[in-house]
Amino acid sequence: MSVSRTFVIILLGLAASVASGQYLEATIPVGDSPAEVLWADAVNKVYVANSQDASVTVIDGATNAVLTTIPVGDYPDFLCWNRRENKVYCTRGETEDRLVVIDAIGDTVLREVPISHCPGHMALSETQNKLYISCNDDPVYRITVLDCGPDTVLRNIPAQGVGALLWSPATNRVFSCGADTIRVIDCESDEVVVRMQGGGDVWCYNPVNELIYLAARHSIYALSPGGDSIVAEVPGWAYALAAVPFTNKVYASGSASGIQVIDAANNIVADTIPVVTGDMVCDLAKGRVYGANFNTHEICVVGAWADSLIKTIPLGRYPEFLCWNSVDSRVYVNDFMDNVVYVIRDTSTGISETERGLSAHRSRPATVWSTGALWHAGCSPADLVDACGRRVCSLRPGHNDIRALAPGVYFVRQGDDGRACKVVTSR
Numbered sequence: 271m272s273v274s275r276t277f278v279i280i281l282l283g284l285a286a287s288v289a290s291g292q293y294l295e296a297t298i299p300v301g302d303s304p305a306e307v308l309w310a311d312a313v314n315k316v317y318v319a320n321s322q323d324a325s326v327t328v329i330d331g332a333t334n335a336v337l338t339t340i341p342v343g344d345y346p347d348f349l350c351w352n353r354r355e356n357k358v359y360c361t362r363g364e365t366e367d368r369l370v371v372i373d374a375i376g377d378t379v380l381r382e383v384p385i386s387h388c389p390g391h392m393a394l395s396e397t398q399n400k401l402y403i404s405c406n407d408d409p410v411y412r413i414t415v416l417d418c419g420p421d422t423v424l425r426n427i428p429a430q431g432v433g434a435l436l437w438s439p440a441t442n443r444v445f446s447c448g449a450d451t452i453r454v455i456d457c458e459s460d461e462v463v464v465r466m467q468g469g470g471d472v473w474c475y476n477p478v479n480e481l482i483y484l485a486a487r488h489s490i491y492a493l494s495p496g497g498d499s500i501v502a503e504v505p506g507w508a509y510a511l512a513a514v515p516f517t518n519k520v521y522a523s524g525s526a527s528g529i530q531v532i533d534a535a536n537n538i539v540a541d542t543i544p545v546v547t548g549d550m551v552c553d554l555a556k557g558r559v560y561g562a563n564f565n566t567h568e569i570c571v572v573g574a575w576a577d578s579l580i581k582t583i584p585l586g587r588y589p590e591f592l593c594w595n596s597v598d599s600r601v602y603v604n605d606f607m608d609n610v611v612y613v614i615r616d617t618s619t620g621i622s623e624t625e626r627g628l629s630a631h632r633s634r635p636a637t638v639w640s641t642g643a644l645w646h647a648g649c650s651p652a653d654l655v656d657a658c659g660r661r662v663c664s665l666r667p668g669h670n671d672i673r674a675l676a677p678g679v680y681f682v683r684q685g686d687d688g689r690a691c692k693v694v695t696s697r
């Protein structure tokens with residue numbers, strides 16, 4: 271199965287600087303052993319789980335100032351953002367068995383929800399407003415489902431050894447893997463609708479073809495949107511996966527040979543970028559992918575059009591996890607050993623790197639700058655979706671009023687035409 275979509279990058283209200291380049295803008299002290307970092311778009315704040323400090327640090331996305339530190343109890347670990355409820359969820363693993371619910375407006379703890387058996391990774395179904403939490407405490411393994419309105423437990427789904435979870439906005443299903451079994455949960459019924467053999471713990475959703483990518487021991491699987499079949503198996507191994515929708519590629523990091531570049535239209539390895547990284551994040555506005563390397567203590571900045579290294583930025587002892595702030599063009603990196611968060615600011619206008627191996631016939635999608643009006647040149651309606659593939663509104667041919675949308679990066683998605691990207695020059 272191969273699904274191609276036409277995508278147009280829409281950048282709403284993001285001002286381009288006359289300066290250029292990526293640089294270390296700030297080093298922000300946080301709590302002991304910071305783990306996951308999370309950007310909450312609606313409030314433009316960054317949340318940092320301080321795993322050995324029983325707290326979550328809150329950083330202003332506009333000013334880099336620490337707004338507050340929220341006591342949450344021992345061993346905060348994973349974070350999840352719910353924009354509908356303006357809540358941040360934080361799991362407390364090991365022996366704590368608690369889910370902490372944070373009000374993102376006032377940055378206070380709303381409540382603690384008992385979640386037994388070591389809650390860990392989370393995935394949010396925005397369609398159903400449900401939170402899915404992986405729980406692993408031998409001999410009990412399951413996925414707990416939370417109703418995010420009242421923050422009450424709805425049910426528990428048996429699932430042995432489950433790790434990271436992924437929600438697909440295209441099908442409203444949650445993907446999980448454990449004990450060499452891939453499980454797919456329908457978020458409306460909370461029933462496991464697909465079980466198939468397969469292992470792995472690293473997921474990625476590609477909004478262009480709506481496929482789900484799973485990194486297993488020796489292969490990367492491309493699963494159908496519903497998860498009921500394996501579309502392709504790509505040889506390789508990955509510590510992290512990142513979708514690059516404007517070129518319809520998937521980056522797979524972790525190999526000693528470098529980042530594997532998967533052509534998502536054909537699901538083959540098209541190139542290898544000779545830089546070793548762990549966790550990655552894609553800057554959709556500037557066409558960059560950032561990768562953390564805790565062995566060499568640096569961030570690698572990759573130009574995603576040319577699949578080439580632009581620069582490396584030296585950091586501290588253990589840069590590990592990243593998140594991207596699309597409003598202020600910043601990437602945040604935790605340092606588990608130095609107890610800080612690094613802020614990388616991109617002041618470039620984007621797409622300026624030498625395009626190694628880029629054929630003349632390959633065209634870039636147009637970049638349309640809008641302050642509230644969007645002209646859709648197609649002859650049929652289209653969907654406007656965000657960076658994760660979530661539909662935000664419908665577009666009709668001609669003029670569309672989009673002033674209600676928050677500043678950010680969006681895509682126009684419409685019918686099949688056999689190409690992942692298409693140049694659109696009209697505004």
